[in-house]
Amino acid sequence: MYYQAIVLAAGQGKRMQAGHNKQFLTIGQKPLIVHTLTVFDKDPWCESITLVVSKADKELMAEVLTSQLWATAINMADGGSERQESVLMGLEALPKNNGMVFIHDGARPFVTVERLHALAEACQQHQAALLAVPVTDTIKVRRGNRLETMDRGLLWAAQTPQAFDYQLIYDAHVAAKADGVLGTDDASLVERLERDVFIVEGSYDNIKLTTPEDLYKAEAYLNGK
Numbered sequence: 001m002y003y004q005a006i007v008l009a010a011g012q013g014k015r016m017q018a019g020h021n022k023q024f025l026t027i028g029q030k031p032l033i034v035h036t037l038t039v040f041d042k043d044p045w046c047e048s049i050t051l052v053v054s055k056a057d058k059e060l061m062a063e064v065l066t067s068q069l070w071a072t073a074i075n076m077a078d079g080g081s082e083r084q085e086s087v088l089m090g091l092e093a094l095p096k097n098n099g100m101v102f103i104h105d106g107a108r109p110f111v112t113v114e115r116l117h118a119l120a121e122a123c124q125q126h127q128a129a130l131l132a133v134p135v136t137d138t139i140k141v142r143r144g145n146r147l148e149t150m151d152r153g154l155l156w157a158a159q160t161p162q163a164f165d166y167q168l169i170y171d172a173h174v175a176a177k178a179d180g181v182l183g184t185d186d187a188s189l190v191e192r193l194e195r196d197v198f199i200v201e202g203s204y205d206n207i208k209l210t211t212p213e214d215l216y217k218a219e220a221y222l223n224g225k
């Protein structure tokens with residue numbers, strides 16, 4: 001079973017407050033993005049990696065990539081100003097425009113090959129699947145002073161990778177763009193076409209490094225490995 005991976009690294013990492021793209025921050029002696037790429041590189045099911053990077057970061061990213069040997073072909077593609085735009089640009093830059101495509105945040109370095117395979121198997125069967133974990137907090141919806149408590153048993157926190165049949169996710173992105181819809185993940189664009197998306201249970205370790213506090217969590221995870 002094979003898939004092509006799109007790894008997104010074209011954000012600015014504003015919430016990380018590092019003064020530059022968080023993908024270049026060192027964790028466990030390597031740039032964050034190297035940890036993420038390494039997982040896909042060691043997965044024999046991953047045919048190619050399309051790394052989406054902003055024009056401003058291209059040169060530095062090329063240097064980072066040449067700092068080690070990779071078994072899988074890594075192609076760089078330009079990104080856009082929103083995550084969704086970067087994904088569409090990545091989809092258009094894929095070497096092969098068919099089959100299964102995984103879309104992953106460069107800022108989620110701790111996904112495992114074992115979960116990638118579970119996701120690929122689900123995507124093969126359902127055309128659209130994502131990693132997600134059950135929500136452990138009690139979630140309230142606030143409307144003015146009125147609160148509503150959600151049924152936690154129904155709530156899942158979406159992660160990446162999210163895996164799709166190429167044509168399905170491409171069409172979903174094109175439709176969202178035409179309708180002026182900006183989703184916070186890719187599955188939501190498929191959901192709005194009233195297509196089913198299958199949940200594969202992920203791991204709470206598959207964090208996205210978003211704020212400075214997440215760097216401590218990342219170091220703790222790497223030290224515990």
Ligand SMILES: Nc1ccn([C@@H]2O[C@H](COP(=O)(O)OP(=O)(O)OP(=O)(O)O)[C@@H](O)[C@H]2O)c(=O)n1
Nearest residue numbers: 008009010011012013014015081082086106107
């Ligand atoms: N225009 C964008 C915005 C985000 N991303 C990528 O999407 C992933 C998830 O986004 P997020 O964590 O929000 O990253 P940033 O946009 O970099 O962070 P911030 O919102 O704090 O600026 C990251 O790997 C990021 O590089 C991207 O490729 N292109």
Ligand SMILES: C[C@](O)(CO)[C@H](O)COP(=O)(O)O
Nearest residue numbers: 105158159160184185186208
């Ligand atoms: C796609 C995503 O990682 C799912 O959890 C996330 O929605 C993207 O980033 P953001 O932090 O929500 O902007």
